[in-house]
Amino acid sequence: MEKRVIIIGTGIGGVGLAALLAKDGAKPVVFERNNFVGGKAGSIEHKECLVEVGIHISPRGEKGPLAQLAKKTDADVKFMNKSPMFKLIYGENEGMIYQNMMNPVSLYNMFRTISPSIKALPGILRFMMLAYRIKTKEDAAKYYHIPAKSVIDKYTSDPDIHAFLNFCCVMMFCISTEEASAGDWLLAFNNWITSGGTAYPKGGFGAIPNTYMKVCEDAGGELHLNEEVNRIITEEGTVKGVETDKGFYPAEIVISNAGVVKTLDMTGDQHFPDSYVEKARNSIDSTGGATVIFALDAPLAKTPLNVYIPKRYDWAATVKGLEQGRIPDDIAVFMISPTVAEPSVAPEGLHLLLGAAGTVPADMLDKEMNRQVMDLIESRMEKLFPGLKEHTVWKERHGVDFMAAVGGRGRGEVIGMAQRYDQDADKRFSPRTPVKGLYIVGADTGSFGIGTELAAQSAMETHALILEDTAAVHHAASDT
Ligand SMILES: Cc1cc2nc3c(=O)[nH]c(=O)nc-3n(C[C@H](O)[C@H](O)[C@H](O)COP(=O)(O)OP(=O)(O)OC[C@H]3O[C@@H](n4cnc5c(N)ncnc54)[C@H](O)[C@@H]3O)c2cc1C
Secondary structure, three states: OOOOEEEEOOOHHHHHHHHHHHHOOOOOEEEOOOOOOOHHHOEEEEOOEEEEOOOOOEOOHHHOHHHHHHHHHOOOOOEEEOOOOEEEEEOOEEEEEOOOOOOHHHHHHHHHHHOOOHHHHHHHHHHHHHHHHOOOHHHHHHHOOOEHHHHHOOOOOOHHHHHHHHHHHHHHHOOOOOOEEHHHHHHHHHHHHOOOOOEEEOOOOOHHHHHHHHHHHHOOOEEEOOOOEEEEEEEOOEEEEEEEOOEEEEOOEEEEOOOHHHHHHHHOHHHOOHHHHHHHHOOOEOOEOOEEEEEEOOOOOOOOEEEEEOOOOOHHHHHHHHHOOOOOOOOOEEEEOHHHHOHHHOOOOOEEEEEEEOOEOOOOOOHHHHHHHHHHHHHHHHHHOOOHHHHEEEEEEEOHHHHHHHHOOOOOEOOOEOOEOOOOHHHOOOOEOOOEOEEEOOOOOOOOOOHHHHHHHHHHHHHHHHHHHHHHHHHHHHHO
């Protein structure tokens, strides 16, 4: 590709696309406002450990789009599988889930842990058969534009199953089954639970975006860290380049990984049709994250993924309460122990255990609210892992304000634009924008998947559109 390409942002979507375009012969110039690569999926060196900005597990590992993108670009991305992979704690019960979540032992352990009423069993089995069938976008088609809960309601009213499935949805999309698109959720749920690939990346989560970026740099691309793009410049409906504090950089193709709304802010609403601006400005993001990172001198966690759900947890009521300034008595916690799968992210003898409130309002920027939520995560984790306090060598806390500062959208959303029933399928934003040569890549424009996989999916989908548009221009030129 001979066109000059600029990419704004080094989230999974931005660097994934940088690697794909570099393989086509482009030499993308990539700008990142932070001093590290990876956005929400980056890792930062802290006290000899590689500490994640967020807290991550790769839902499909080797079998998912992160690996698919790596394969397309010869990026050296590897995953560390562990089985049992997931410890599920529901109220007082707990059970181990194996790498193959659909095997009878995993299913039995899940059922025993959630212990729904026996009466609900036929409906639960019919729901599981439905979830097992929705493998492609075509299978999911008739479930778009309706909330996931409306589908679950048809199979069961069991409150424990509802609480469990609701939290699965929150864990995957950071919104409840009442808001989530049934089609997107069933598809992502099927792809996750049948993949048998859930894993942690070799070298830490940040190794994935760093490796994609390396592919781009090895092919002649450039990385400008600590250089924020202030403006995207357009003329007569066509992109011309970007402006940073250091000056103007011309380009025929500009790809923003900063999200749809921030891309509008950088370009100016006047360059887009009113309907596009209205849809973007009314769009809703996923909820946000607050995390506590423990470095321990003992391996207290046995599985990479651990999830605690209070019995019959009402996630929506918790989030609403937090929005109104109320701290709940208990909170669901999503916990990852990277060192169980990948010991090299910490010095020998040190074990990392990360816990995230699952989840909190993305605009909960108030310091005191964040302090109290992080205290709650800690006190819950102390109960779940006896001896946690005594074995803590150091700990770090990241509130919603930290996530907001990393992402740069002014809020601490975990995923990006929410995969809601009124923002799904044809209602999702395309990576193509009404401005010629300007594209948006990342979780906001991925067609389906969970978090990092949604962003990687977007990189591959955006790549296909850019190639299509470039080929169309060549054909038009050779026809004249
Ligand atoms: C606490 C937490 C837990 C999570 N858990 C999981 C999980 O377990 N599994 C999973 O798959 N996903 C998880 N996610 C979600 C996942 O991290 C995100 O959905 C995904 O990484 C988003 O990627 P993205 O490409 O959209 O870009 P982002 O990560 O949003 O990155 C955007 C980048 O653009 C940069 N940028 C913005 N504006 C500018 C500008 N003007 N100039 C230059 N640079 C700019 C930002 O600094 C940032 O680096 C989690 C996220 C968080 C926060």
